Amino acid sequence: MLVLPSVLLIVVLSVAPLLAGLALAFTDARLVHTPHYSFVGVENFTKLAANSMFWASFRIGMVWAVSVTLLQLVAAMGLALLLNADLRLRGLARVLALIPWAMPPVVVSIMWRMIYSPNAGPLNALLGSIGLPNDINWLGSFTTALPAVIAVGVWVGMPQTTVTLLAGLQQVPPDTYEAAAIDGAGAWRRFTAVTVPSLRPIITSITSLNFIWNFNSFSLVYVLTEGGPGGQTMLPMLFTYIEAFQNRNIGYAAAMGVVLVVVVVALLGLYLWSQLRAEDKP
Amino acid sequence: MKTVHRMPLVAAAVAVLALAGCSSGGGNAATTGGATASGAAGASTPAGTPVTLTFQSLSDQPATIAATKKVVDSWNAANPDIQVQVVQASWDSINDKLTTQFAGGTAPDIIHDDAASIVSFASDGYLADLTGQMSQAKKDDIGKGLLASVTVDGKVIAYPTEVQSYMVFANKTLLDQAGVMIPTGDSMTWDQFRQIAKATTKNGVAGVGWGLKSPVATFMTLGLGSGGTYFDGTGTSATIHVGDGEMALPKLVHQMAYDDKSILPVTLTQSGSEALAAFYGGKVAMTVQGSYLAASMSKDAPAGFDWVVLPPLAGPDGAAQAADPQTLSVSADSKHVAQAVKFLEYFTSTDNLEAVNEADALIPATTSAQQAMAAKLGSQNGWDQILKSGKDFQSAPFLFVDKYAQWKSTVATPAFQKYLANQIDDAGLANALTSGWKQLG
Structure with missing residues (x-):
């Protein structure tokens, strides 16, 4: 009996919309004043299979999600190790490291758009002041747009990864480090032989969560570039949004959503399966 | 993004589905609303309420x-x-x-x-x-x-x-320094515009700052000057054609940017208002903008900034601009x-x-308001030129194409952006615009 209210909530808030979206993917639904939905079978999916623009955005989405997740992990690990060390003003530094997390994505995007501004942006001014080219069109040029957006993605996602890793680091018993040091292990060896193995479950969970969040991220890129220039930063979520709310083809957009969910779940399944197997065999 | 981050794993993965689910519910609600509304409109509200x-x-x-x-x-x-x-x-x-x-x-x-x-x-x-x-x-x-x-x-x-036309605003000081005669008359041909841009490109100044981050509206509107109608037919049966008439204006911009180097490259990736900064800063001699900028320019331009509105641009087929009121x-x-x-x-x-x-x-x-305005304002702040451009408004075929908005956002915007960034050539642009249209199905 006691479980019923929570099940009810999940059904109403998660399962029902999921099923509605799934059903929608098999219709020709459009957002119109007097909708007439009719069942069209897998037509949306066959149309999608031939839509080269969607798959191009899919490829960009994979590049984005994988590189942001990896860079986040590397950068956050460094930061977490620093914050875990017994340094002065550690408390203050920990608070400062959380700031990006406290900012709404739209604010982050607007701030970074200013930083990247080709005319008067502080980034170009800084490069110019040390004698480097100061006319880079960060978000407007085909070569720099995606890396520039990825850098923002890493920046904004670092705090929660850092905090999670930091919490994990504090669980590692200090004696294991002492024992390793007595056995003659240097700093790097202690990191690979003690820290990484003890953090493995945490690394696995935070990277898989990060991957989902990054793959589904929308607002950051929507404000930064709207998918431009020339579709260079058109993430699949952005593409789906445009199909649903600008082109008003919600049936077709729902089909895109289904494909995205299936692919993300499959990739994650594969990743978690390999990680869990590795954990079973120490 | 923080809310998404806090969501349970499954919910996050299906966020987009949930979104679609909500909107379908909304659609139904709107239908019901529509039915009651038409009933109420028939009954009409009693007088005095x-x-x-x-x-x-x-x-x-x-x-x-x-x-x-x-x-x-x-x-x-x-x-x-x-x-x-x-x-x-x-x-x-x-x-x-x-x-x-x-x-x-x-x-x-x-x-x-x-x-x-x-x-x-x-x-x-x-x-x-x-x-x-x-x-x-x-x-x-x-x-x-x-x-x-x-x-x-x-x-x-x-x-x-209100109708917007695209006008060329010029920094009179820079034009004078380059020895360019300020054109007069009812229109300025694309060639004249290109020559002025070339002549003013020197001493670290580029001829034109052209904010073409969202290039489609500009090409659709001014493209009529070379007969660039893009679409035949209306509604769901419309078809696209990209020939010489459609390509003339994009080609002109491309030649100015890459052959003449008379367009400041960064402005091609900026919005109109962002490109305006280069104009006020004296880095470009001219800028192509919606006529509405004349209103803010008369207030916001730096002190001593001497600007004029040049005559409406005219392609080989005249000064027609698409009316998108x-x-x-x-x-x-x-x-x-x-x-x-x-x-x-x-x-x-x-x-x-x-x-x-x-x-x-x-x-x-309305004609009557145009006349009232001409009588009231004369030639101050370039009004005579702006009103001149209003004589050649044409209803544009793209307005009545069902999939235009979709083609614009998914196909045409990225294709034109690639072309302006010199990532694809003429044939590549024509092909992207037409094959993208076909993919919309």
């Missing part, structure tokens, strides 16, 4: 907001039974906003937008049919080309109010269509329309 109309206005220049408020205030004072309440919104992502408002049944009574966007909402049934309600005098005053641009399937669905429509779900129309008739009366357009530096959609 005051009604309140919401008016979602997108005017973003302070002077226009004030002019709009003045018109609304005077109406409210004279009509205690029909009160109009202005709700300020922004042009940014207005179509996403309208889509959700319509789907959620929360659309305002009076809707401000532009013809290119509103036509697709009309064909999806969201707008009230105003054919029988707009006065004949108003229809005559608006003129055939503009009225056609707001007529969908034989139904008038909006009052056109701003519009005021009435929601199909509004319970007070008749009252809203009364207000719109008042809003578009000669003096009111003149005042609003003067504040916005746009061209009034």
Whole structure:
């Protein structure tokens, strides 16, 4: 009996919309004043299979999600190790490291758009002041747009990864480090032989969560570039949004959503399966 | 993003599905709303009961907001039974906003937008049919080309109010220094424009700053100058063609940018207002902008900045620009269509329309207001040139193509951006535009 209210909530808030979206993917639904939905079978999916623009955005989405997740992990690990060390003003530094997390994505995007501004942006001014080219069109040029957006993605996602890793680091018993040091292990060896193995479950969970969040991220890129220039930063979520709310083809957009969910779940399944197997065999 | 981060794993993975699910529910709600609304409109509100109309206005220049408020205030004072309440919104992502408002049944009574966007909402049934309600005098005053641009399937669905034309603004000091004669006459040919741009490109100054981040509207509008109509047919049966007429203007911009190097490259990836910074900073001699910039330029330009508006651009086929007027429509779900129309008739009366357009530096959609404006303003702030460009408005084929908005956002914008960044060549652009159209299915 006691479980019923929570099940009810999940059904109403998660399962029902999921099923509605799934059903929608098999219709020709459009957002119109007097909708007439009719069942069209897998037509949306066959149309999608031939839509080269969607798959191009899919490829960009994979590049984005994988590189942001990896860079986040590397950068956050460094930061977490620093914050875990017994340094002065550690408390203050920990608070400062959380700031990006406290900012709404739209604010982050607007701030970074200013930083990247080709005319008067502080980034170009800084490069110019040390004698480097100061006319880079960060978000407007085909070569720099995606890396520039990825850098923002890493920046904004670092705090929660850092905090999670930091919490994990504090669980590692200090004696294991002492024992390793007595056995003659240097700093790097202690990191690979003690820290990484003890953090493995945490690394696995935070990277898989990060991957989902990054793959589904929308607002950051929507404000930064709207998918431009020339579709260079058109993430699949952005593409789906445009199909649903600008082109008003919600049936077709729902089909895109289904494909995205299936692919993300499959990739994650594969990743978690390999990680869990590795954990079973120490 | 933080809320998404906090979501349980499954919920995050299916967020997009949930979104789609919500909107379908919204769609149904709107239907029910529609049924009751038409019933209520038939019964009509008894006389003497005051009604309140919401008016979602997108005017973003302070002077226009004030002019709009003045018109609304005077109406409210004279009509205690029909009160109009202005709700300020922004042009940014207005179509996403309208889509959700319509789907959620929360659309305002009076809707401000532009013809290119509103036509697709009309064909999806969201707008009230105003054919029988707009006065004949108003229809005559608006003129055939503009009225056609707001007529969908034989139904008038909006009052056109203000029309934007693309104008060339020039820094007179830089033109004088380069020894360029300021062109006069009724129009300036593309070749003349290109020559001036070349002549002024020197000493670290580029000839033109052209904000083409969202290039489609510019190419569609000015492309008529070389017969670039892009589409044949209307509605769902429209077909696309990209030939010499369509390619002429993109080619011109490309040649100016890469052969002549007379366009400041960074501006090609910026919005019009961002490109304006280079113009004010004296880094470019000319800038192509919507005529509305004349309003802010007369106030915001740096002290001593000497600017002029050059004659309207004319391609080989003349100075035609596509008429894509701003519009005021009435929601199909509004319970007070008749009252809203009364207000719109008042809003578009000669003096009111003149005042609003003067504040916005746009061209009034009615002949009488254009005349009033010409008589009142003469040649100050380039008004004579701006009004000249208003003579050649043509109803444009792209307005009546069902998939235009979709083609614009998914196909044409990235294709033109790639072409302007020199990532694809002429043939590549023509191919991307046409094959992308076919993929829309």
